[in-house]
Amino acid sequence: MGTVFSFDVRGGEPAAVRAAVDEAVAGLHRVDEVFSTYRADSQVSRLARGELTVGACVPEVAEVLELAVEAERVSDGWFSTSYRGRLDPTGIVKGWAVERAARRIAAAGATGVNVNGGGDVQVLGTPGAGRPWRVGVADPLRPGGLAAVVSAAAAELAVATSGTAERGAHIVDPRTGRSAVTDLVSVTVVAPRLIWADCWATAAFARGAREGLRWLESLDGVEALLVTAEDEVRCTGGLARWLG
Numbered sequence: 001m002g003t004v005f006s007f008d009v010r011g012g013e014p015a016a017v018r019a020a021v022d023e024a025v026a027g028l029h030r031v032d033e034v035f036s037t038y039r040a041d042s043q044v045s046r047l048a049r050g051e052l053t054v055g056a057c058v059p060e061v062a063e064v065l066e067l068a069v070e071a072e073r074v075s076d077g078w079f080s081t082s083y084r085g086r087l088d089p090t091g092i093v094k095g096w097a098v099e100r101a102a103r104r105i106a107a108a109g110a111t112g113v114n115v116n117g118g119g120d121v122q123v124l125g126t127p128g129a130g131r132p133w134r135v136g137v138a139d140p141l142r143p144g145g146l147a148a149v150v151s152a153a154a155a156e157l158a159v160a161t162s163g164t165a166e167r168g169a170h171i172v173d174p175r176t177g178r179s180a181v182t183d184l185v186s187v188t189v190v191a192p193r194l195i196w197a198d199c200w201a202t203a204a205f206a207r208g209a210r211e212g213l214r215w216l217e218s219l220d221g222v223e224a225l226l227v228t229a230e231d232e233v234r235c236t237g238g239l240a241r242w243l244g
Contacts, residue, residue, distance in 0.1 A: 001032050001094055003118030005101075010127050011111030020108030024101035024115075031097045034058055037088055048087040067195060068092050074219075075203035080174035095160060095198030098122050102194075120160040122194040123152045134244075135159045140186040140227050147233070148225055150190055151244035158194035162187050162201035163227075173206050182208035183228050189216070190223045190242050197222075209234060 005028060007021055034057075036042045043061055046052045054062050068081040068089055081089040098117035102124050105113045112125040114133055123133045133152035139145035140163050150159050163186030187205045191197040200222060204212035209226055213234050216224045223239040 001028075001036070001097075001118070002038075003094075005098070005118070006116045007101075007105070008114040008116075008127070009105055009110045009112070010125070012109035016108045017105065017110050020105045020110070024104045027104065028097055028101055028117075031060070031093065034060065035064070035089060035093045037090055044087065044089060064089055064093060064096055067096065071196070071199040071203075075199065075215075077174060078203040078206050078215075079199050082174070083172060091202050092195065092199055094118065095120060095158075095194040095196075099158065099194040120158075120194060120198055122158045124156055126153075126155070132244075133157075137161065137188045137225065138186075141231055147186075147227060148188070148243055150242050152242070154192070156192045157242075158191055158197040160189050160191075160194055160197035160201045162198075162205045182206065182212075183230070184209050184212065184226055185229050186227045187212060188225045190239065191219075191221055200224075 009017055009021060033039065034042055035044045037045060039045060043052060043057045047054065047057060047061065054065065071079045071092060079091065081087060081092065094117055098115050098120060099122045102113045102115040102122040106124045110125065112127045114121065114123045119138065121135050127133055135150040135152055136146045137148040137150060139147040163184065182205065184205050187201045189197040189201040191200065200216065200219065204216050204224065207215060209228050213226055213236065216222055217236050223236045223242060225239060226234045
């Protein structure tokens, strides 16, 4: 997927957990083969060209596209898998794949799982000794610095960031098909599931600071930190309880 994945796994029977990690890694490679828009022979590329139907693809394609429909509905169209009229589900695939990998390892008996895919993190369980997971949020205006640290004390928590600091202007305004021009440089969303945290961060960034924050405040179980190009930090009302 053009990024780095890391795993921090605690507890469980070592052989079973090791096998689950190997399976999760292999699954991430398969996701890339199926969903990559950079591979001409991927099922998603062939689907976009009309060479395949959804029914002829592996079941995961239909699953992801159904989730994308829900993301588009909840975001009032600000999240979309259509790019200039062409199918492009990459905005939802990474979060879905990371979350799936984490759940696969937890199901094998691990008591604490932390999977990081390019800075987007899904944690399940705890690292042990009564301690929470701690997830750093990169400062988009000060390379190497942190804007905040999320203390993931819940048994299930995800942290996802969308913005321009790492990849430049890559988020598209679904209304125009062009790069989203907003007053934001990053949006970090904290929610139970990474698939939705990732989608909501992208949609909120495209909306801009004022509308993005208003919309995020309306979502149950979702908190966020937004940083503007003027170095102004805006947060949802309940974010403070996750910081530490």
